[in-house]
Amino acid sequence: MTATGIAAEERREGLRRWLRRRGRERDPFAGAGDRSIISTSERRRGSVRGSLVAVHVFLTAGLVVAGLGPILWLAKSAVSTTQDTISHPFQLWPSGIDWANLAAAWNDVEISKYFLNTLVVAAGAWFFQLLVATTAGYALSVLQPKYAPILNGMVLATLFIPAVVLLVPLYLTVVHPPLLGEDATLLNNYLAVWLPMAANAFNILLVKRFFDSLPREVFEAAKTDGAGPFRLFWSVVLPMSKPILGVISVFAIIAAWKDYLWPMLVLPDPAVQPLSVRLPAIQSQTELDVFLAALAIATIIPIAMFLVFQSVFLRSAGLGGAVKG
Amino acid sequence: MTVMEQSPPALAAPEAPAVPPKPRRRRTPATWVRGGGLSTLVFLLPMLVVFLFFSWSPIVQSLVMSLQKTNFIVTEWVGLDNYVAVLADPLLGRAVLNTVSFALLALLLGFPLPLFMAVLMSEVKRGKGFYSALAYLPVVVPPVVAVLLWKFFYSADADGVFNSVLGWVGIPPQPWIQSAVQAMPSLVLEATWAAAGGSIIIYLAALLAVPPELYDAAEVDGAGIWRKVWHVTLPSLRGILFIMLILQIIATAQVFLEPFLFTGGGPNNATVTILLFIYNKAFRNSLGGDFGEATALSVMLAIFLGLLSWLYFRLTNRWSTS
Numbered sequence: 001m002t003a004t005g006i007a008a009e010e011r012r013e014g015l016r017r018w019l020r021r022r023g024r025e026r027d028p029f030a031g032a033g034d035r036s037i038i039s040t041s042e043r044r045r046g047s048v049r050g051s052l053v054a055v056h057v058f059l060t061a062g063l064v065v066a067g068l069g070p071i072l073w074l075a076k077s078a079v080s081t082t083q084d085t086i087s088h089p090f091q092l093w094p095s096g097i098d099w100a101n102l103a104a105a106w107n108d109v110e111i112s113k114y115f116l117n118t119l120v121v122a123a124g125a126w127f128f129q130l131l132v133a134t135t136a137g138y139a140l141s142v143l144q145p146k147y148a149p150i151l152n153g154m155v156l157a158t159l160f161i162p163a164v165v166l167l168v169p170l171y172l173t174v175v176h177p178p179l180l181g182e183d184a185t186l187l188n189n190y191l192a193v194w195l196p197m198a199a200n201a202f203n204i205l206l207v208k209r210f211f212d213s214l215p216r217e218v219f220e221a222a223k224t225d226g227a228g229p230f231r232l233f234w235s236v237v238l239p240m241s242k243p244i245l246g247v248i249s250v251f252a253i254i255a256a257w258k259d260y261l262w263p264m265l266v267l268p269d270p271a272v273q274p275l276s277v278r279l280p281a282i283q284s285q286t287e288l289d290v291f292l293a294a295l296a297i298a299t300i301i302p303i304a305m306f307l308v309f310q311s312v313f314l315r316s317a318g319l320g321g322a323v324k325g
Numbered sequence: 326m327t328v329m330e331q332s333p334p335a336l337a338a339p340e341a342p343a344v345p346p347k348p349r350r351r352r353t354p355a356t357w358v359r360g361g362g363l364s365t366l367v368f369l370l371p372m373l374v375v376f377l378f379f380s381w382s383p384i385v386q387s388l389v390m391s392l393q394k395t396n397f398i399v400t401e402w403v404g405l406d407n408y409v410a411v412l413a414d415p416l417l418g419r420a421v422l423n424t425v426s427f428a429l430l431a432l433l434l435g436f437p438l439p440l441f442m443a444v445l446m447s448e449v450k451r452g453k454g455f456y457s458a459l460a461y462l463p464v465v466v467p468p469v470v471a472v473l474l475w476k477f478f479y480s481a482d483a484d485g486v487f488n489s490v491l492g493w494v495g496i497p498p499q500p501w502i503q504s505a506v507q508a509m510p511s512l513v514l515e516a517t518w519a520a521a522g523g524s525i526i527i528y529l530a531a532l533l534a535v536p537p538e539l540y541d542a543a544e545v546d547g548a549g550i551w552r553k554v555w556h557v558t559l560p561s562l563r564g565i566l567f568i569m570l571i572l573q574i575i576a577t578a579q580v581f582l583e584p585f586l587f588t589g590g591g592p593n594n595a596t597v598t599i600l601l602f603i604y605n606k607a608f609r610n611s612l613g614g615d616f617g618e619a620t621a622l623s624v625m626l627a628i629f630l631g632l633l634s635w636l637y638f639r640l641t642n643r644w645s646t647s
Contacts, residue, residue: 036532036537036540037447039544055448061441070463070474070475071463086484088484128475133370136368138368143365145365145366158384158639161384161627163579165627166380166384167623168387168390168619169386171380172616179640182621196375196380204372257467258467260582261585274468280473288477292477295470295473306465314526316458317523
């Protein structure tokens with residue numbers, strides 16, 4: 001067998017072992033057959049069974065009213081007249097469906113423009129966060145230069161500094177960026193939103209921990225095959241990292257979609273502002289039905305993303321609470 | 326790591342017997358590049374640039390600025406004057422009290438509710454995915470949209486959305502965010518609605534990690550359902566409950582969006598929070614705010630929150646390895 005053959009076999013074995021290790025972790029949403037508080041025998045008792053039915057009813061009613069209710073209400077009001085919404089907020093069926101609201105919001109209030117700005121903000125934030133997190137994670141976890149622990153510590157330290165302390169100095173950095181000359185400014189430039197978002201220590205920590213868990217055998221095999229650091233990064237490490245890249249992507253896009261205070265500060269020109277900044281500003285000059293239609297439009301993409309990538313969202317939510325790589 | 330660091334000595338090995346062994350291998354820029362030092366630096370470059378300009382230097386700058394006074398033409402060192410001035414501001418006490426009351430109300434309402442829902446959801450056999458999706462839905466709604474929508478719900482008219490609901494059960498219309506007394510609880514209600522789903526998902530995952538043997542053992546000892554909840558489930562969740570407590574305090578201490586968009590700090594300063602106070606100091610005046618005082622207060626808040634984050638980090642590291 002040739003050297004490359006052995007290397008390939010090693011790589012496959014490494015990958016198999018790694019997949020087995022991952023498979024053993026319990027998946028919180030697979031609904032494994034393991035028991036919970038109430039035992040199987042208790043479930044057979046009449047009183048317990050009755051209570052569980054009550055729990056079902058309570059959960060369905062409560063979660064539909066609290067979770068789905070406001071969104072359904074918004075969807076209905078987006079196509080109702082102002083008159084209907086104000087005088088009969090709980091009318092189940094509006095007196096007439098007013099599709100014109102959506103068109104008015106999209107065209108006359110220029111929601112289309114701000115929607116596009118939001119997409120640009122989210123896309124750029126996604127790109128820069130992935131770029132910084134993957135390259136830094138790769139250098140710190142796989143290449144491991146001698147000074148890696150120092151950098152690691154400096155990145156980790158920023159986790160303890162809340163964003164609020166940076167507000168004013170970061171704003172001044174954007175107004176007069178260093179090294180770019182006297183008149184340069186990043187105000188009204190999307191880089192002012194993208195780059196600070198990319199300086200995200202949590203992302204780097206997540207990616208680094210994930211890369212740490214990848215099997216070293218595979219890297220060694222790839223190096224034996226003659227792969228340099230760039231080849232190793234692009235053709236071996238990144239393709240093995242799709243799960244964590246998905247998590248980072250969801251975090252990045254949702255954070256960019258939600259952000260309000262920072263874009264409001266550094267994008268003062270309405271022409272470049274995203275929806276989140278623009279919506280409160282247009283409220284006073286917009287008729288209620290059109291405004292509610294605008295709110296509905298701003299909600300569609302995040303909800304659609306959630307419905308499509310539900311498992312990624314719910315898994316990321318678990319990650320956000322307890323930093324477990 | 327091993328291969329890269331071993332390869333230069335391996336190449337040097339054949340000539341080693343010929344020349345007398347050198348005490349130390351000479352490190353020149355060329356060997357550094359060949360050893361992969363340059364490509365490592367290329368990979369680190371994006372991180373170094375964004376962290377240097379948008380994280381590390383602003384952190385240092387905020388410490389410096391808190392000790393300076395500037396009108397953008399002349400900047401002078403004023404020692405701790407900014408700290409003294411901001412601590413003497415009569416509105417600061419109000420802002421701190423408001424933030425504490427927001428945090429306490431949020432704990433009272435937002436802490437037990439997700440836990441209760443998660444325990445119920447973990448006990449049903451079917452529909453768990455459906456329930457989690459429903460519970461998480463409000464988290465997905467963009468916060469600005471949620472606040473603007475709830476602002477309409479909080480209309481003080483008798484026909485307002487929430488007042489209509491109260492009307493069905495015979496309660497008179499409430500002023501909600503227009504009254505100094507009810508404004509803060511109203512903000513907390515919306516914030517809890519917006520955040521509860523995330524906590525529910527975290528508790529659901531934590532409930533799955535409770536070792537089933539503990540329940541079996543409790544049953545052998547004759548424990549019923551309630552005693553199992555009290556003596557097995559809750560003690561097993563102690564770690565994550567404490568973590569969530571710290572996380573919630575960190576988040577509520579920085580609350581900005583709700584007071585800013587719902588009430589702008591009113592009525593009568595009843596909802597001015599610390600972050601809103603900082604924002605007003607620095608940015609409310611378009612001619613240039615008091616950046617020195619704003620950063621001085623930011624630094625004090627950051628020290629408090631930094632200690633909490635450090636505690637959080639220590640705890641998660643301990644609990645994730647056990």
